[in-house]
Amino acid sequence: EQPLIKLKPQRTVSRELVNLDGLWKFSLAFGPNDTAQPWTAPLPKGLECPVPASYNDIFVDPEIHNHVGWVYYQRDVIVPKGWSQEEYLLRAESATHHGRIYVNDRLVAEHVGGYTPFEADITNVVTAGEKFRLTIAVNNELTHETIPPGKITIGEATGRRIQTYQHDFYNYAGLARSVWLYSVPRQHIQDITVVTDVQENNGLIHYDVKVSNNTSGQVKITVLDEDGAAVSGATGANGTVKINSVKLWQPGAAYLYQFQASIVDSNGKLVDTYSVATGVRTVKVSGKKFLINDKPFYFTGFGKHEDTAIRGKGHDQAYMVHDFQLMHWIGANSFRTSHYPYAEEVMDFADRNGIVVIDETPAVGLNLGMSISGSTTVHTWSQENINNNTREAHKQALRELVSRDKNHASVVMWSIANEPASAEDGAREYFEPLTKMARKLDPTRPITFANVGGATSQLDKIADLFDVTCINRYFGWYSQTGDLAEAEAALEKELQGWQDKFDRPIIMTEYGADTLAGLHSVLGLPWSEEFQTQMLDMYHRVFDRFEAMAGEHVWNFADFQTSLGIYRVDGNKKGVFTRNRQPKAAAHSLRARWTKLHTSS
Numbered sequence: 127e128q129p130l131i132k133l134k135p136q137r138t139v140s141r142e143l144v145n146l147d148g149l150w151k152f153s154l155a156f157g158p159n160d161t162a163q164p165w166t167a168p169l170p171k172g173l174e175c176p177v178p179a180s181y182n183d184i185f186v187d188p189e190i191h192n193h194v195g196w197v198y199y200q201r202d203v204i205v206p207k208g209w210s211q212e213e214y215l216l217r218a219e220s221a222t223h224h225g226r227i228y229v230n231d232r233l234v235a236e237h238v239g240g241y242t243p244f245e246a247d248i249t250n251v252v253t254a255g256e257k258f259r260l261t262i263a264v265n266n267e268l269t270h271e272t273i274p275p276g277k278i279t280i281g282e283a284t285g286r287r288i289q290t291y292q293h294d295f296y297n298y299a300g301l302a303r304s305v306w307l308y309s310v311p312r313q314h315i316q317d318i319t320v321v322t323d324v325q326e327n328n329g330l331i332h333y334d335v336k337v338s339n340n341t342s343g344q345v346k347i348t349v350l351d352e353d354g355a356a357v358s359g360a361t362g363a364n365g366t367v368k369i370n371s372v373k374l375w376q377p378g379a380a381y382l383y384q385f386q387a388s389i390v391d392s393n394g395k396l397v398d399t400y401s402v403a404t405g406v407r408t409v410k411v412s413g414k415k416f417l418i419n420d421k422p423f424y425f426t427g428f429g430k431h432e433d434t435a436i437r438g439k440g441h442d443q444a445y446m447v448h449d450f451q452l453m454h455w456i457g458a459n460s461f462r463t464s465h466y467p468y469a470e471e472v473m474d475f476a477d478r479n480g481i482v483v484i485d486e487t488p489a490v491g492l493n494l495g496m497s498i499s500g501s502t503t504v505h506t507w508s509q510e511n512i513n514n515n516t517r518e519a520h521k522q523a524l525r526e527l528v529s530r531d532k533n534h535a536s537v538v539m540w541s542i543a544n545e546p547a548s549a550e551d552g553a554r555e556y557f558e559p560l561t562k563m564a565r566k567l568d569p570t571r572p573i574t575f576a577n578v579g580g581a582t583s584q585l586d587k588i589a590d591l592f593d594v595t596c597i598n599r600y601f602g603w604y605s606q607t608g609d610l611a612e613a614e615a616a617l618e619k620e621l622q623g624w625q626d627k628f629d630r631p632i633i634m635t636e637y638g639a640d641t642l643a644g645l646h647s648v649l650g651l652p653w654s655e656e657f658q659t660q661m662l663d664m665y666h667r668v669f670d671r672f673e674a675m676a677g678e679h680v681w682n683f684a685d686f687q688t689s690l691g692i693y694r695v696d697g698n699k700k701g702v703f704t705r706n707r708q709p710k711a712a713a714h715s716l717r718a719r720w721t722k723l724h725t726s727s
C-alpha cells in the first residue's frame with residue numbers, strides 16, 4: 127500500500143532535489159465550460175506568476191483577483207541526465223483547492239484539498255536528460271461538498287460566477303508553496319513513522335519504516351544527536367530504539383535527534399537514506415492539565431494565518447522567520463494553524479524553535495447558521511448543505527494532515543474543525559466517525575475542535591467526543607459590544623459552564639477585537655488600540671480565576687485579508703500586529719503578561 131503522503135523531499139546521499147520555484151507562465155481558463163486544453167501547447171506569451179504565491183493580488187486585474195475556476199501555470203523542466211537509474215517524481219506542496227499536473231499533453235496527477243501535497247511519479251513518462259512542458263492547473267472553487275465548503279452563485283445581471291463561503295479569510299488560490307522535482311533510488315524508503323516516549327532518563331523512539339515493494343536490502347536505523355554523534359541504532363523496518371540520558375524536546379527549548387533510516391544491500395552498500403528530525407517528548411491530558419513531558423503546559427500565543435500583502439498565502443521564509451521572532455519576543459509559546467495545514471517548512475521550523483502547535487484541518491465554515499450580518503435558519507447538517515460527501519472530503523483532509531505531520535514534535539494536538547455548527551441536530555452523527563478515525567490514525571495525540579460562540583456547554587452536542595475544550599469567544603466584540611463589564615460576566619458564566627461540565631483542560635482558542643492601528647480613544651472605544659488592550663486584559667483576569675484554563679490564543683497574530691463585507695475594512699483587524707507586523711499597543715501588554723507567566727512557571 128502506498129503511503130498517503132510521501133516524505134517531504136530531502137537531499138541526501140541517495141536522493142536529489144530540484145526546486146521548481148520561480149516565474150511560471152500564467153493564464154486564466156476562460157470559463158467553466160472551456161473545452162480548450164491549454165496544457166497541450168505553450169501558454170500564450172504574457173503573464174508570468176511567481177511560485178510560491180497566491181495569484182490573486184499579484185496582478186492589477188480584477189478579472190484575475192475575482193476569478194472563479196481554473197488557472198494554468200506552466201514552465202519547462204529538464205530531468206537531470208544523471209537520473210537514468212533513479213525513480214523521479216514531481217511534487218506540489220499545495221494547490222488551492224484542486225490541482226492537476228500535466229507532463230506535456232498528459233495528466234499525471236490530480237488532487238483535491240488545497241493545503242496538503244500531492245505527487246506524480248514521472249519515471250516512465252519522461253526520460254532522464256529530456257526536457258518537458260510542465261503545466262499545473264489549479265481550481266479555487268468551493269462547494270458544499272468541499273473542505274472548506276463554499277457556494278457558487280451566478281450574478282443575475284452579469285452572469286458571472288461568484289464564490290461565497292462561510293469563513294472570513296480571503297479565498298487565496300494558486301501555487302502558494304514550492305514545487306519540486308526529486309529522485310529516489312529504485313529501492314527506497316516510502317514512509318517513516320516515529321512515536322516517542324520517555325522512561326526515567328531514557329528516550330524511546332518507536333518506529334515504522336515503509337519501503338518500496340522491490341526492496342531486498344535491510345533497513346538500518348542510526349540516531350544522531352545534535353553534534354552528529356550516533357547515540358543509538360537498530361536493524362529492521364520497525365521496532366524501538368533507546369536513547370540513554372535523553373535530551374528532551376521541550377517547549378521553548380527544542381532538542382532534535384536525527385532519526386536516520388537507511389536501506390543497505392547484502393554487500394553493505396547504502397541504497398537509500400532519509401532523516402527525520404525527531405524531538406523526544408510526551409503529550410498527555412490528565413484531569414484539568416495539558417501535560418508535555420509530564421509537566422503542565424499553559425498555551426500562550428495565537429491563532430495565525432498564512433497571509434501577507436501581495437503574496438496572499440504564498441509561503442515566505444522572511445515572514446516565517448520574522449513571525450517566529452515576534453512570537454518569541456511577545457512570549458508566545460504556541461500557535462494554532464487556523465484554519466488549515468500550514469506549509470511543511472513552518473512545521474519544521476516550529477520543531478526547531480520549540481514552538482508548540484495545535485494542528486488544524488481545513489474544515490472551517492461548517493456552519494451555515496452563522497453569519498455576522500444576521501442569523502439565518504438553514505440546517506447545516508443536511509443533504510443539500512454539509513452532507514456525507516463533505517464528510518468524506520473532511521476525512522480525506524484529516525488523513526492527509528496526520529500523514530504529513532505525524533512526526534513533528536511541535537504538534538501536540540489535532541484540531542478536527544473550526545467552529546462547526548456543533549449545537550445543531552446532526553452534528554454528532556457527522557463528527558463521531560471523524561473523531562474515531564483521528565484516534566485510529568494517531569492514538570498518541572489528544573484531539574479537539576474550536577467551539578463556536580453560542581454553542582455553549584449546554585447546547586453543544588459533540589464536545590465529549592474530544593479531549594480538550596477549545597472555545598472561541600467574542601464577548602465584548604460581537605456581543606456586549608464595547609461593554610466590558612457585561613462581557614466579563616458573560617465570559618465568567620461561559621467558562622464556569624465548561625469547567626463544571628468536563629474535568630479537563632480549557633483553552634480559549636480565539637478572543638480578540640478588531641483594532642485599527644493608530645486609532646486611539648481615551649474612553650477606550652471599540653476599534654481603538656486602548657479597547658483591544660483593555661478587552662484582552664479583561665479576558666486574562668477572568669482566565670486566571672479558572673483552574674481548568676490551560677491556555678490563551680489571541681485572535682489573531684496579525685491583521686489579514688478577508689472576503690468583501692461591511693464588517694471588514696481592508697480585512698480583519700484583530701491582529702496584535704498589523705499585516706506588515708508592526709505591534710499594536712496590545713502587543714506590549716501581552717508581552718508583559720506572557721513573559722511573566724513563563725518566568726514564574
Ligand code: GCB
Nearest residue numbers: 294544545598636681698700
Ligand atoms: C471566528 C473565526 C475566525 C474569524 C473570527 C472573526 O470565530 O473562527 O476565522 O476570523 O471569528 O474575527 O470574526
